[in-house]
Amino acid sequence: MExxxxxxxxxxGLYHVYESxxxxxxxxxxxxxxxxxxxGEAVAVIGPSGSGKSTLLKCxxxxxxxxxGGVELAGSRMTRLTGTQLVELRQRTVSxxxxxxxxxxxxxxxxxxxxxLRHQGxxxxxxxxxxxxxxxxxxxxxxxxxxxxxxxxxxxxxxxxARALITEPKLILADEPTGALDPITSREVLELFEKLHKxxxxxxxxxxxxxxxxxxxERSLELRDGRFVAQHGAELDIADLSGSRELIIDDTGTVTLxxxxxxxxxxxxxxxxxxxxxxxxxxxxxxxxxxxxEGKANLTLAQTCPACFHIYGDSEExxxxxxxxxxxxxxx
Numbered sequence: 001m002e003x004x005x006x007x008x009x010x011x012x013g014l015y016h017v018y019e020s021x022x023x024x025x026x027x028x029x030x031x032x033x034x035x036x037x038x039x040g041e042a043v044a045v046i047g048p049s050g051s052g053k054s055t056l057l058k059c060x061x062x063x064x065x066x067x068x069g070g071v072e073l074a075g076s077r078m079t080r081l082t083g084t085q086l087v088e089l090r091q092r093t094v095s096x097x098x099x100x101x102x103x104x105x106x107x108x109x110x111x112x113x114x115x116x117l118r119h120q121g122x123x124x125x126x127x128x129x130x131x132x133x134x135x136x137x138x139x140x141x142x143x144x145x146x147x148x149x150x151x152x153x154x155x156x157x158x159x160x161x162a163r164a165l166i167t168e169p170k171l172i173l174a175d176e177p178t179g180a181l182d183p184i185t186s187r188e189v190l191e192l193f194e195k196l197h198k199x200x201x202x203x204x205x206x207x208x209x210x211x212x213x214x215x216x217x218e219r220s221l222e223l224r225d226g227r228f229v230a231q232h233g234a235e236l237d238i239a240d241l242s243g244s245r246e247l248i249i250d251d252t253g254t255v256t257l258x259x260x261x262x263x264x265x266x267x268x269x270x271x272x273x274x275x276x277x278x279x280x281x282x283x284x285x286x287x288x289x290x291x292x293x294e295g296k297a298n299l300t301l302a303q304t305c306p307a308c309f310h311i312y313g314d315s316e317e318x319x320x321x322x323x324x325x326x327x328x329x330x331x332x
Contacts, residue, residue, distance in 0.1 A: 154185035
């Protein structure tokens, strides 16, 4: 328990293997992951494409059964539940937000938001009233009758967020939640996440490669080749990193270091070999190439346009009045 908070999500020794008949054989997407998320905590998983982020999210949310290991959601071990029990647990505990919003195209915004309540057996009238109230709160009340094709990308994602919140979940799992949005709309969505996190004490577990999304969270985990290799932010827990100390060099010369060793040497980067002997390597870092992501970073609007060098001064403009470029966020 962290500061009196209970664990809302916990995974131990999580493996997932995609079976393949291709010449290269099976693909190991997750390699013995451990992760804990506490009530009201925001955690990001960052990493390149193909690192296992989406597979991890699906396993943690009960959308995919891991090949090995266990996942606990609100104290219940999901791998031991029947299908009906798992659906009931998800309905009362967790909601999902995906990159493309996944709105039902034949329903308007109001009915898309009300749909989870309808699945729980709530009558159409009360479900729509609650949905309308939530859309009003999120600034989408006047667009509640709009069909998905009539809504902008930001409006669609706001509707998806409202749909995720309608069941009052304790945890939101989000897969690249701003990936399909422009920079300005992305910031509006993150401001909404921040508000929900602070005012409603909603826990977030986000997978992303976006620096601004990760900066919203108190803690970030780096995922590479199915392993957590480093953490950033406050209240770090080295137990989230794999306990294996095995060093692997494959036939192509690729070296895989155990996560705790990688953390001690300062994370991934470029190294030279001043001394080479049989069965022995001496590594010296020559150029640090860390992912530029820190936990709970303080970002502010840039004072100068990087495209045309327009000076914003005290203005809060989101687009450059000279060239129309989106105004970037920079480290305060």
